[in-house]
Amino acid sequence: MTDTARGHHWLITLPGLPTVASDHLTLDEVELLENVSGVAWSNVNPLRTLKNAKAWALVAAMHAGDTEEQATERLAGLNLGGIKGAFQLELGDAPAPLEGDVEQDPPPSAPTSAAG
Numbered sequence: 001m002t003d004t005a006r007g008h009h010w011l012i013t014l015p016g017l018p019t020v021a022s023d024h025l026t027l028d029e030v031e032l033l034e035n036v037s038g039v040a041w042s043n044v045n046p047l048r049t050l051k052n053a054k055a056w057a058l059v060a061a062m063h064a065g066d067t068e069e070q071a072t073e074r075l076a077g078l079n080l081g082g083i084k085g086a087f088q089l090e091l092g093d094a095p096a097p098l099e100g101d102v103e104q105d106p107p108p109s110a111p112t113s114a115a116g
Helices: 027-037 050-063 068-076 080-084
Strands: 009-012 087-090
Touching: 009 050, 027 050, 050 068, 050 080
Parallel strands: none
Antiparallel strands: 009 087
């Protein structure tokens, strides 16, 4: 299970912009994140590849008010230390198991002997 599927989310802090929580991105912004990174949103870990980090940073800057051009210029001014320090994984609770009227698989039957 990925970090985001566990209920965790990223906090993205870029110089000169307020911190953006990944959970606050719009669906259009998340779709842009997927398009830029080439990875499904739940697997875009900014600490895994630079492409993922740049995708998160671009979308976070745009969420905070930058145009795409301004966000691209902002990223061009960052060094590796700046981009690595921009991300913090905030731990959340794992999703609660489904309850109520949800059908569940029956427990496996007990083994029977041939003598039966």
